[in-house]
Amino acid sequence: MKHTGLFSVILVVSLIANISLAAMLFTAGQGGDGRVQERLTALETSNADLQARLDQSNQSAEQAASQLAFYRSQLQTASTPLVTGGGAGAARFSGTASLQAPAVMQRAVLNQSGRFITREIITEGSMINISVEVTPGRGRVLVQTSPLMGEVFQDAANTAVAVAEARTGVNLSESDAIISIVADDQVPSVNGPSAGALMTLLLISVLQQRPVRPDVTVTGTIDENGQIGAIGGVVEKATAAKASGKTLLLLSRENSKLTQYRDETRDYYGFQVVSQVPYQVDTKQYIESNVGIQVEYVDTIDDLVRLAT
Known part of the structure; x- marks a missing residue:
């Protein structure tokens, strides 16, 4: 009986020790799982960020190729020369003008909820710098964009x-118009013809001083x-x-109606x-009330020059 009691005590002690060891292993395992999960989450976040950067780089490369192809076609096709105007009455001009213009950009944002990471595309406004330089030359129209933005x-x-x-009645066949468009480094790409009116305004500003x-x-x-035509965003x-500190935004009259949405139950x-x-x-009433900047509609370049100079 004495041996049986001793054996029972040893059995109970062993059982308690096993339970304690199992609990310790479980706790350690839980901690290990947590560390592994944290590492997996970090890797997933890093991978998603690298994918976003790769997509951005691919987009820039596509636009660079597009712009290069456009310039090659301009050089090779006689029917679409880069030279504007004619020789008669040509003048050699010099001057510069610049202005900030609003643009719409898209950027990727990574959102994490637990173990899952989602990629959201956010559309927002940004300001780009546009400058025009007219110099004596050969009637060329040269565009420099940073980042590369496509032939449009x-x-x-x-x-x-x-x-x-x-x-203006000015012949620029003996002058070059150099137009530079520079966006912030955070803007992956900007495209579209919405800077056309502003470029025209700056050119007229130079030519008429x-x-x-x-x-x-x-x-x-x-x-x-x-x-002047409509734009988006x-x-x-x-x-x-x-x-950016602007007090007056000039828009095409074609943008005078703005579509909004309300919940209906x-x-x-x-x-x-x-x-x-x-x-x-x-649009004018909505922006002036909700954004706080004055808006005026324009129909033609003459309206634009009258209000902006």
Whole structure:
């Protein structure tokens, strides 16, 4: 009996020791799992960030190739020369003008919820610097963009020069127009013809020696007849212009209607369904009330010059 009791005590002590050891191992395992999970999360975050950078680099490379192809086609195709105007009555001009313009950019944001990481594309406004330099030359229209932004800016620049020549009566066949567009390093890419109206305004400012108001900014397309056309991202651009210290935003009259959305609740068999219903407001009134920057509509380049200089 004595041996049986001793054996029982040893068995109980061994059982308690095993339970304690199992608890210790479980706790250590839990801690290890936590560290492993933290490492996995860190790797997933790093991988998502690298993927975003790769996508951005690919986009820049595509636009660089696009711009290079455009310039090659301009050099090789006689029907689309880079030279504007004619030789008769040509003048050799020099001068510079610059202004900040609002643009819409898209950037990727990584959001983490527990173990899952999602990538969200955010659209917001940003300001880009646009400058025009006219120098004695051979009638070329040269565009420099940073970051690279695609050949659409070259098309808009060619139109801007043609409209500026027609508006001022100045022949630029013996001058070069150098247009520089510089965006912030955080802006991966900007595209679209919405800087056309501003480029035309700056060219006219140089050719007529009419300084542009520093508190004004412009966004809008330009066509060969000098008409100012609509653009997208109006509210985002207005917000960026306001944040940069601008007091007046000039928009195409084609942008006078802004689509907004309101929630509308309906009952369906005892269930409430919420849907967003579109409605239109006057862009000028909405931006002036909600963003806090003055807005004026323009129809033509003549309206633009009158209000901005």
